[in-house]
Amino acid sequence: MAVIEILDELTQDTITTRQRWSHYITVALGILAVVILINLRANIQSAASQYVNNAEGITAYYPQNWLLEESDGTDYIFRVSNLREIGFKTTFQVSVEPVNQLTTSRTIFDALSMQRAQNLTAFRRLSIEPYTGSADFEATTANYLYVATDTNPFQQSVPVVVRGIDILTLTRDQAVIITMLSNADTFEENLVLFEQFVNRLELR
Amino acid sequence: MRPTLQLLAMLALLAVLSMFPAIGSAQSTTIESELPRIRRATVFIYQVQDTGDNFFTTCVGSGTLVSRNGLILTNAHTTEVSESCPGTTLIVALTTAEDNPPVPLYRAEILQTAPGLDLALIRINQDIDGRRINPEALSLPFVELADSSQLQLDETITVVGYTSLGNTPVQTLRGTITNFTEEPTGAKSWLKTSVSIPGLMTGSGAYNGQGQLIGVPTTSPPDVDIGTATCQPIQDTNDDRQINDNDICIPIGGLINALRASNFARPLIRSASLELQVELQSQPTETSLPVGSEPEISRLFFASSVNNAGLPTNIVGSLPTGATSLYLFFDYANMTPETIYELRVTIDNIPSATYSLAPVRWSGGESGLWFIGNSDQTWPNGTYTFTLFINGVAESTAAIVIGSAPPSEPSVGDIVFGLSDFDGTPLGNGFVLPTGNIASARFIYRNMNENVEITERWFYESAEVYRSSNLWSVGTFGTDGARTISIQDANGLLPGRYRLEIYLDGRLGATSDFTIAGMPQGAFPDVFPNIHFTSANDAVEAATTPAASSFPTEIERIFVVFNWQQIQPGTRWTVRWTVDNEIFYEQSQSWDAATTGSNYVITLDQNDALPDGTYRVEILIGQVLLASDEATIGIGQLPIDRFAQASGLQLQGRILDVDTGSGIPGVTFVLISEDFSVADFVWDSEQIYAFATTDRNGFFQMERPLEISTDAVSIPYSVVISADGYLPIEADGFVVDSETDNPLTLTIYLTKE
DSSP, X not given: OOOOOOOOHHHXXXXXXXXXXXXXXXXXXXXXXXXXXXXXXXXXXXXXXEEEETTTTEEEEEETTOEEEEOSSSSOSEEEEOXXXXXXXXXEEEEEEEOOTTOOHHHHHHHHHXXXXXXXXXXXXXXXXXXXXXXXXXXXXXXXXXXXXXXXXXXXXXXEEEXXXXXXXXXXXXXXXXXXXXXXXXXXXXXXXXXXXXXXOEEO | OHXXXXXXXXXXXXXXXXXXXXXXXXXXXXXXXXXXXXXXXXXXXXXXXXXXXXXXXXXXXEEEEOSTTOEEEEOSTTTXXXXXXXXXXXXXXXXXXXXXXXEEEEEEEEEXXXXXXXXXXXXXXXXXXXXXXXXXXOOOOOOOBOOGGGOOTTOEEEEEEOOSSSOSOOEEEEEEEEEEEEETTEEEEEEEEEEEEOGGGTTOEEEOTTSOEEEEEOOOOOOGGGTXXXXXXXXXXXXXXXXXXXXXXXXXXXXXXXXXXXXXXXXXXXXXXXXXXXXXXXXXXXXXXXXXXXXXXXXXXXXXXXXXXXXXXXXXXXXXXXXXXXXXXEEEESOOTTOEEEEEEEETTXXXXXXXXXXXXXXXXXXXXXXXEEOSSOOOSEEEEEEEEETTEEEEEEEEEEEEOOOOSOEEEEEEEEEEOTTOOEEEEESEEOSOSEEEEEEEEESOOTTOEEEXXXXXXXXXXXXXXXXXXXXXXXXXXXXXXXXXXTTOOOSEEEEEEEEXXXXXXXXXXXXXXXXXXXXXXXXXXXXXXXXXXXXXXXXXXXXXXXXXXXXXXXXXXXXXXXXXXXXXXXXXXXXXXXXXXEEEEEOOSOSSEEXXXXXXXXXXXXXXXXXXXXXXXXXXXXXXXXXXXXXXXXXXXXXXXXXSBOEEEEXXXXXXXXXXXXXXXXXXOTTOOTTTOOSBGGGEEEEEEOOTTSEEEOSSOXXXXXXXXXXXXXXXXXXXXXXXXXXXXXXXBTTSOSSEEEEEEEOBO
């Protein structure tokens, strides 16, 4: 919103104090409205739905209006996807793997890489590094990418380069793997949402 | 302007959806409405040799998807490795665009085969580039199986398959069912059709009026050596820069007019979809005949009916006008599933396609008594000549006249066996008798004359053990009635296979077989006592763990344990498993353990966990049920597969940008199940019936067919189309009924925010 005034010499000379204050207030209200709208948009964007899984000891807050799927198998505990997104749907996922005293983050990431290399086209692991986010647990991250294709053979879909990140934290008897998959082109902007997701994740 | 456009877009979608109200006649799927889905579910299968840097096609055939996750029903002979089909890799091609040839997209593995029935179930497991596929991620169109026992003569059928070496689109042929061929495997073992099906359509599908699979067009494995087929080289496989007879020649086959009934495929599909594995203590082994053993056919005769044990009730040399059933019986030996058998029938020297059976694989085991024929249809008058061919060579011929006067010559038939002790006390009757001292045979006789020579010949394990001839005395027995004859052994009759032949004046008048096995228990043989289910860590431990009739959910394996007594090695026995009354395993083999013993163990296994259900095991000899037991896992009922429905309305369409008119890629069309409205929808996957995402041109196809509303049941879906940068579209009350076009194609416009 903007206020545009076109004043000539004559009218400027005749403006009153009341009119001047009126202009100031109008401009101030306009700025206030913009601030409120920005704040409202931020609130909408950060609005979250809650997911609770008492059996696995997980509480999570995920972006509102993302599709929630709970696994009936062993692949993952739950995952959420942004179906509104055009193209590849950004997905956050939480899964657990059993571990023992000999298990390290490296062994789990290696196993994941070998498994993914068989299932995903052009899978490449990019890096493994310590987690530097603000969540209050120690973790390791793995970055990777692959090419995703539509499973419907009757449609002409263009493959998409997907970038993924795993955050792996080891507890006493299991490894929790928090994953984000995103179109490589929008990875950085989705990473912000993912960090919010990870920060609010409660593991008991 | 923008709110106006949004309103217009929503009104447009509502207008489109409201064109399909839930009114109209009762729902009825037709072959016409189902054909698009059937065509997409029909696949072309290449069996190829992987040379490392190239694929050479070795065999081809059609197949049909029977589950959304990539199970394909086809022939065994085009997929299994054999001399005529030596390839080791299976490539699956689909018709991805209407009127286009199939496109190779996947690799597949063989899951189950029934070589004699010539059926195979293969599963898509890799992308064409070798990348492994999670079958559960697939959502492919598939077809449902009909109950082929319910088919009627003259019913119209549609055959869908590929008629060339992958160069042409999927083809559709129409015709009728002209005959049913009955064999010991079932009353409708083969469906005969008026359709002349090209040999390359072997393994494809034939459908009834509701679009359900009724049979698999099946021919024998083409074998140039025996002249049953031709072949075509299409690749330079020897790298000599020429394509000629020196290259791999792909068998093509002749015309097919026989369909293997779909009910034979049900156990394969059921066990594969549930991933159930049955392991016998001694697995049936491949038939290993002595070197030089050639298949043999002998003792051809005709019968006008067959009893429940699959044995002839009489032997006829002619039949009167209006005869409605006829069976050709014959003995066979040294047969294997790879043996090709064929029946050619002429009526007054004119070949009859209706009664003939084109070359097919043998499904009857190594040796025994077989029959082929049919009932419940009138056989026209004429002189019928039946010639049996084995591996392309005429082996034996028999002829019968239909249309003669009713028989007035002496006849015998309807043999039933019984066992009695020396006091004449009956110990059992039927075709499986317990061990005892005397075996009796009761038979019916008609039109007997004085001094007709009647000869009884008893055989044990193919060797004659007793013969007796007498002249008939009308004064003693009359001309019509029933009579009992017997053999006895003071030391007890040995367990094993017996046969009785009754001759009248040197002519075979009646014959039947019976088996002696087990100990007498009242009137019945007790062959497999103490059959029970149990759970254990392994088969050895299962022999000692207590019996149980219910097991917890997610148990990985269960066992069936039984003892056995007085069963002759070599006796053919059958194990049958059902889950929720549907057969998923049936295997016949020769008994290869000792005559008597304990703790025979059968394992039922699944890689993950056995699904909940009611499981039943049955042990049979010669179609006679001798032992059974039942147990439940979990709630005792199979989990409901919400994707099991194949038929319904196919929803597809295109999503366009209202400003540019071009398709929007990557937009998701969400169909909410009938239990929820848009207002109830909280983006939980449990609330979604199905969804689809648009391709690069904005086209989408719903992965799951929509259920069609009827007068009695209305199924209102809700729709949400929501994409970043566009105004969402939401609508309730989307109903499709029998009047709705199928497939239903929608065009939807989205307005930018």
